[in-house]
Amino acid sequence: MALNLVVVRRISNCSLLSLYPIPAKFLPLPLTTATLFEFDVSPFKFPKQYSSSPLHLDYYDDDSLYGSDPDMLYSSLLDNSTHKKHLLQIHARLVVSGLQENNFLATKFVHVSSNLGEIHYARSLFDENPDPDVFLWNAIIRGYSRHSLYRDALQMYSRMQVAGVIPDSFTLPYVLKACSSLPVLEMGRRVHAQIFRYGFESDVFVQNGLVALYAKCGEINRARIVFDGLYDRTIVSWTSIISGYAQNGQPLEALKIFSQMRQFNVKPDAISLVSVLRAYTDVEGLEQGKSIHSCVIKLGFEFEPDLLISLTAMYAKCGEVIVAKSLFDQMEIPNVILWNAMISGYAKNGCADEAINLFRKMISKNIRTDSVTASSTILACAQVGSLELARWMDDYINRSEYRNDVFVNTALIDMYAKCGSVDFARSVFDRTPDKDVVVWSAMIVGYGLHGRGHEAINLFHAMKYAGVEPNDVTFVGLLSACNHSGLVQKGWEYFHCMKKEYGIEPRHQHYACVVDLLGRAGYLDEAYEFIMKMPIEPAVTVWGALLSACKIYRHVTLGEYAAERVFMLDPLNAGHYVQLSNLYASARMWDCVAKVRVMMREKGLSKDLGYSLIEINGKLQAFHVGDKSHPKSKEIFEELEKLERKLKEAGFVPDTDSVLHDLNYEEKEVTLCNHSERLAIAYGLISTPLGTTLRITKNLRACVNCHSATKLISKLVSREIVVRDANRFHHFKDGFCSCGDY
DNA sequence: ATAGGGTTAG
Known part of the structure; x- marks a missing residue:
């Protein structure tokens, strides 16, 4: 048997310049060939078993399965039960019988093999x-489109035009789908x-495709123009425009169109309700979401898995994780999107452990995970703050197929920064290919969090050098980095250049x-002037920043004014009350401190209890003030006393006065040294080998006393101590802190 | 043989 018959002619690289000519007046944009060149992908490659391994001759010789009669071949191809392994055989039969040029049979073959996932056979x-006809072209374009090989689909489309074949009403929806999925506007x-x-203005399939195309490319207004021009709208047209608005951050407009749709008496189907649910999810409209849920039941879609997935996502995102979980449990289907919705719902609502457990369960149950699963789980790991867990996750990702995914790597960078290791974050950053603005911003924010302002600034310049345009978030990172490092002048300059050079309008942050x-930096009056000149109404964060600055410099009158604003907002x-109280305490105005306490009590507010976490051998241990609940409590307190002695010998004098009345920090109980942070340090010291870095997480901000003490302790015991407080990271080493006491 | 949806990052 002549095996070389199966060896396929490679398509020679045809010139895309000779594309089917389009009259200029029909072009919304000037015609360039550049955009089309993008789709000329590398030459098609056959999988090994097809191109080079010896073909199984028994397939060729087995006449009992398929004869050489074209009708037999045709019926065998039509058969839904056609198996993958038969494709090769059928192909050979077609070639042997000289039927590979039969467009009708070829179309069938292409169709069946692409449905079997064997697009390369097709x-x-x-x-x-x-000489493929339009049906055969459609079949191959459809095949690529269905396998998400959109570039190949577009390449075939341009070749089709080179071949002079006019697209029909079936071609264009596939092509539009490819354009919107890439997307390539x-x-x-x-x-x-x-x-x-070609005159498809009234073809509703084609027009729906256009609506979806513009919606997916962020051109929602253009999508709306096409939609408004439709005189024959189907439920798909409505769904396309509704989801278009939802995808473009205009959920309210989406919902408005949905009610219009109801006025036209168009009966929603399952997919349209999915889009509506997404819009309600975005506005966190739990009540309206629930009403859609009842609508779902009324319309008899309650067993529609896709709709149940959307409902689960809606409940999870709106904070009803328990309801979401019960829907999830009822379904029990191994659908990635369902699991992703549940995991991200848990992560968003602070249930990090549940999120991570679900991820582990997916792995143990062999449910396919994807990059979205990974990103959501990484978000949960960032919340836990355990470096060991972070290492595990990174290791898992690095061995997975999504190690180059930008979303995943951005999440990893953020996770490492939040778990205390900006250097590991950097190594993820360095290995990330095709870094976009979000990746750069995440790394800049990470440096800011750890008080490494100069590195943040260097990275910002490297980013510019790499040709990546910064956005508003990049500047939030950059400014807060300057902030944590006390780079007043730099920060001031960047704030101004952000508008002047980049045209980015500053926001509240x-x-x-x-x-x-x-x-x-003590420029309180300047800060006040600055707020007064703001072109937008100052948000609570702005006044809050002024208030805490007033606390540092004991500027009571300005602080009271700022506090007033803060309380209003x-x-x-x-x-906020704690902040004001701290301000009074710093000015030793004890009666005012007491008044604030009364105010708080009247409003039924109480300050958060302070606690510190330390991770030992992968287990997190929590301590609060004077905590004696730990089984090793005795040893911990012995260690504390030892530390206290060493501190005194080194000449450490605690500042009792300011702490006594400082509500923000944990209240003084027996001695200053049993603040949760110190308990965690003591426990860490007795539980780890000499020289190990201690990593501690606090829910409040570090108190001045503990901060000074920790600096000294790091020197006395020769340990690096990393503390994540409510605001940032402190790296204590050899008697100094990375925050520069700022 | 055609089209629409749900899950992710700073």
Whole structure:
């Protein structure tokens, strides 16, 4: 048998310059060939078993299965039970009988083999056909589109035009789908021009495709124009525009269109309700979401798995994790999106352990995970704050297929930064290919969090050098990095250049950073002036920054003013009252401190209890003030006393006065040294080998006393101590802290 | 043979 018959002619690299000509007046954009060149992907490659391994001759010789009669071949191809292994055989039969040029059979073959997931078989037969008709072109384009090989689909489309075959009403929806999935707006516009050219303005399938195309490319207004121009709308048209608004951050508009749809008496189907649910999820409209749930039941979609997945996601995101979990448990299906929705729901609502457990369960149950699963789980790991867990997750990702995914790597960078290791974050950053603005920003924020302002600034310049445009979040990171490192001048400059050079309008966070920056450096009046000149209404964070600066410099009158504003904007947050009380305490105005306490009591507010966590051998141990619940409590307190003695010998004098009345910090019980942070340090010292770095997480901010003590302890015991407080990281080493006491 | 949806990062 002539094996070389199966060896396929490779398509020679045809010139894309000779594309089917489109009259210029139909083009919304000037015609360039550049965009089309993008789709000329590398030459098609056959899988090994097909191109080079010896073909199984028994397939060829087995006439009992398929004869050489074209009708027999046709019926065997039509059969839904056609097996993958028969494709090769059928292909050979077609070639042997000289039927590979039969467009009708070739179309069937392409269709069946692409449905079986063997798109390369389809392509090989396609390439043997000297003169494909529109049906065959459609089949191969559809095959690529269904396998998410959108670039190949578009490449075939441009070749089809080179071949002079006119697309029909089936071709264009596949092509539009490919354009919107990549997405490639320029190419989509060209296709739009061709739709005019060939006269498909009234084809509802094609027009729906256009609505989805523009929606996916972020051109929601254009999508709306196409939608409004439709005189024959199907439920798909409505769903496309509704989900378009939802995807483009306009859930309210999406919902408005949904109610219009109801007014037109269009009966929603399952998929349309999925889009509506997403819009309600985005506005966290739990009540409306519930009403959709009842709508789902009324319409008889309650057993529609896809809708149940959306409902689970809705409940999970709106904080009803228990309801979400019960839906999840009822379904018990191994659908990635369902599991992802549950995991991310847990992570968003602070149930990190549950999220991580679900991830582990997926692995043990052999349920396929994807990059979304990974990103959500990493988010949960970042919340836990355990470096050991972070290492495990990183290791898992690094061995997985999504190790180069930008989303995943961004999450990893953030996770490491939050778990105390900005250096590991950097190594993830360095190994990430094709870094986008989010990756760079995450790393800049990470450096800021650890008080490494200069490195943040260097990275910002490297980013510019790499040709990546910064956005508003990049500047939040940069400004807060300047803030944590006391780089007032730099921060001030970046704030101004952000608008001047990059045209980025500052938002509340930027203003708050600048107020913080000025305030901490003692420029209180300037900070106040700055707030007064703000073009937008100052948010609570801005006044809060001024208040805490007033606390540092004991500026009572300005602080009281700021506090007034803060209370107006956010009356039920205990933290603000604590700030004011601290201000009074720092000015030794004890009666005012007492008044604030009364105010808090009247409003039923109480300050958060302080605690510290330390991770020993992968287990997190929590301590609060004077905690004696640990089984090794005796040893811990012995160690504490030892530390206390050493501190005294080294000449450490605690500042009792300010601490006594300082509500923000844990209240003094027996001695200063049993603050939760110190208990954690003592436990860490007796539980780890000499020289091990101690990593501690606090829920509040570090108190001045503990901060000074920890600095000294790091020197006395020759340990590096990393403390994550409510605000940032402190790296204590050899008697110094990375925050520079700022 | 056609189209629409749900889950992810700073």
